[in-house]
Amino acid sequence: MPxxxxxxxxxxxxxxxxxxxxxxxxxxxxxxxxxxTADGRRAFVKAVSPAQNPDSPRLHRAExxxxxxxxxxxxxxxxxxxxxxxxWVALVLTDIDGRHPHTPWRDTDLDPVLRTLEALxxxxxxxxxxxxxxxxxxxxxxxxxxxRIAADPPPRLDPWVAAHLTELCAAADRGLACLTGDTLxxxxxxxxxxxIGPDGAVTVVDWPWACRGPAWLDTAMLLVNVRLxxxxxxxxxxxxxxxxxxxxxxxxxxxxxxLAGFFADxxxxxxxxxxPTVRPFQQAQADALLPWLRHRLTHPQTAR
Numbered sequence: 248m249p250x251x252x253x254x255x256x257x258x259x260x261x262x263x264x265x266x267x268x269x270x271x272x273x274x275x276x277x278x279x280x281x282x283x284t285a286d287g288r289r290a291f292v293k294a295v296s297p298a299q300n301p302d303s304p305r306l307h308r309a310e311x312x313x314x315x316x317x318x319x320x321x322x323x324x325x326x327x328x329x330x331x332x333x334x335w336v337a338l339v340l341t342d343i344d345g346r347h348p349h350t351p352w353r354d355t356d357l358d359p360v361l362r363t364l365e366a367l368x369x370x371x372x373x374x375x376x377x378x379x380x381x382x383x384x385x386x387x388x389x390x391x392x393x394x395r396i397a398a399d400p401p402p403r404l405d406p407w408v409a410a411h412l413t414e415l416c417a418a419a420d421r422g423l424a425c426l427t428g429d430t431l432x433x434x435x436x437x438x439x440x441x442x443i444g445p446d447g448a449v450t451v452v453d454w455p456w457a458c459r460g461p462a463w464l465d466t467a468m469l470l471v472n473v474r475l476x477x478x479x480x481x482x483x484x485x486x487x488x489x490x491x492x493x494x495x496x497x498x499x500x501x502x503x504x505x506l507a508g509f510f511a512d513x514x515x516x517x518x519x520x521x522x523p524t525v526r527p528f529q530q531a532q533a534d535a536l537l538p539w540l541r542h543r544l545t546h547p548q549t550a551r
Contacts, residue, residue, distance in 0.1 A: 248278055248294055252335045256294075259328030259339045262286045276300045276521030277307070281342050290327060294337035300521040306455040307336040313457040314340065316376040317431075322363055322450050343450045345442030351478035352438075360441055363449035364469065365490055368462040371431035382426040382460030385434065390419045392508030401515050407541060408511075414544060419508050422501020428461035436465045437472035463490040467502055475535040482539070500543045507536040 248256075257264055262284035270279045270291075277295025284290075295303040311329040319325075330337040348356035393415040400409065408415065433440070434456040442450045466488060470481045485491045485499060514530035542549075 248337070249335065251332070252294060252330060252337050255330035255332075256282070256292055256337055256339055257284075259330065260284055260288055260290050262288055267292070275303060275306075277303055289342040291324065291340045291342045292337060293340070294330075294335055296335045300519060302519070303521075304334075304336045307338055309457075310453065310455040311336075311338050313376055313379070313454040314338075317454070318370060318375050321370050322367060322448065323454065324450065324452055343442045343444070343452065345444040345448075345450060348438045348441055348443060350438050350476035352473050352476055353478065356443060357473065357479065359443065359447055359449050360469065361466065361484075361488060363451070364436065364466050365488075367433075367451060368430050368465065368490060372462055373429045374431040374459045376431055376457060379431065380458050382428075382432055382434065382458045382464060383423050385456065385458040386423060386426065386505060386509075389509035390423045390505030392510070392512035393419055393504070394508075395512050396508065405537065408537070411544070415504055415508060415540075418497075418501045418504035418544065420501070421497060422499075422503070422505045425495070425498035425501060426460045426464065428464075429459055430462040430464070432458055432460040432464045434458055434460075434465070434468065436469045438476070461494075463494050464502070466490045467494075467499060468506070471503070471506060471532060471536060474539060475532055482542075496543070496547065500540070500547070503536055503540050503543065507533055507540050510536065 253264065260282070264282045265285050266283040267280040270281060275293065275295060276299035277293060279293045280291070282290050282292050293307065295307055297304055308331065311326060314324065314326040317323050324340040324343055327339040327341065329339070348360060393412060396404070397412045397416060433451055433454060435453065436451065440451065440453045442452060444450065467485075470484055473479050473484070474481045491499065510529045510533035514526050514533055516526065518526050
């Protein structure tokens with residue numbers, strides 16, 4: 248991190264930084280550090296410039312806007328300040344003492360996370376952050392992934408997918424049309440965007456993709472991560488969870504169809520600059536979703 252950016256961070260924190268511990272994981276090419284100042288203050292600092300990835304500064308700016316507007320009652324970090332010199336964007340946030348959930352998911356982690364998402368949806372309805380796009384607008388390009396695959400199929404396309412591309416495109420379109428609501432959604436809830444504190448409290452971090460959508464969306468998307476890592480029956484979870492139990496099964500199937508198409512289409516692209524690991528992760532999510540999606544489309548009467 249350049250000297251002028253470090254100095255700006257120290258002005259926001261209010262003292263000289265004497266320790267910075269880099270935090271591994273995630274898919275941002277910038278820095279991510281827990282810092283400690285000479286007088287013992289702590290903060291979490293994430294910073295990036297176009298040199299690492301041309302799109303990441305825009306995402307950091309969006310995260311700063313969203314986080315600054317979140318209500319104090321939400322289980323999220325607080326924005327202490329933001330440095331933006333037109334090239335480097337540095338966010339200074341409260342340092343959350345916690346760990347990521349274990350994967351494969353365990354009941355002792357999944358249950359409090361699901362309760363937190365339910366409470367978060369209640370807290371963030373109506374949407375408290377002005378100017379956020381709708382979930383449908385945010386996901387319109389992503390949910391057209393099957394259409395792009397149909398127009399330019401890869402050489403080793405799954406035979407079932409190839410035979411059902413028209414159905415997959417239609418399901419994704421239905422899912423997109425169902426993304427209505429006035430809840431502020433995180434849109435990227437997965438294990439590495441969650442922290443569980445020593446007291447069991449769950450904090451939802453990293454909010455660049457926030458949007459307005461249905462209260463059930465984040466819970467439904469978390470189950471993609473649960474499906475990926477294993478350990479639970481995601482179909483049974485959909486049926487019993489308060490936020491998803493009453494949702495039209497066709498809407499849920501459509502959302503999973505849209506996400507699967509996005510992951511399958513994105514995974515075949517060259518990696519974005521500075522983020523070499525994201526394409527394998529997207530492929531793994533597509534591989535986890537497709538058998539579930541195939542079951543829901545083939546046996547809609549048993550899907551929830």
